[in-house]
Amino acid sequence: MIDAGVSLLVDGGWPAVTTRAVAERAGTNIGLIHYHFGGLPGLHSAIASRAADEIITPIIDALLDAPDFAAALDTVRALVSATPGDGRMMRLAVELMPGALRDPAMGEVLRDGLRQARARIGERLGELHPSWSEARRTGAATVIVALLDGLMLHRLLDTSLPVDETLDALADLIEDRS
Incomplete structure (x- = not known):
């Protein structure tokens, strides 16, 4: 039933996700x-x-699989560049935000998914930087998730976004390259 609902959400947004439509699509009552x-x-x-899990988990998994900063930037570069091409993911993302803002229960679901993403990134940062405090790891994880979210949104709205230049500038800032 959930898969049927996600499919309806992709096809027609929240207005299409009714009990009758889900039951019909799922072949149940x-x-x-x-x-x-x-x-x-x-x-x-x-x-x-x-839907949040479909969107967030693959991105975070790919990022966490990167062995170092350069590989992580390459992963982000690939993910952001592919954003407009994945219509299903984009439709889900576009529908989740207003749903989460209108419905407190859906909002909590999305907030929980983002909290889990930040926690997973924070754990990985702890492995990479054991001297960092929990507060620093949490802050860095929050910036990373917000960066991913923002870059993907900007790329969705503007397919000519200079992704390579943006991430090169980020690398320069972090590594203090001149």
Whole structure:
């Protein structure tokens, strides 16, 4: 049912995600939606959780798999450059934000996904920089997640965004290259 809901979200946004449409797409009856999710609000939260996971987890996994800073920048470069080409991910991202702002339960789901992403990045920063305090790791993780989010949004809105130049400038700033 959740997969059916995510599919409907991609196809038509939140207005398309009704109990009837989800039941029909999933090949089940509406009663099961009420039984498992307590109704449409619970179903929407479950769909938002799955959609957020589809968007956030692969990006964070790819970033955390990078062995060093240069590889991490290359990963970000590839992810941001591919942003406009992945229509499914972009549609989910575009639908999640207003849904999260309108519905407190969906907002909590999205906030939780972002908290988990920051925590995972913070853990990796702790491995790479054991002398950093938890506060410093948390701050750096927050900047990294915001940077990814912002770059992807800007790339979605402007496909001519100079991604390479932007990330080269970031590397220069971090490594204090002149």
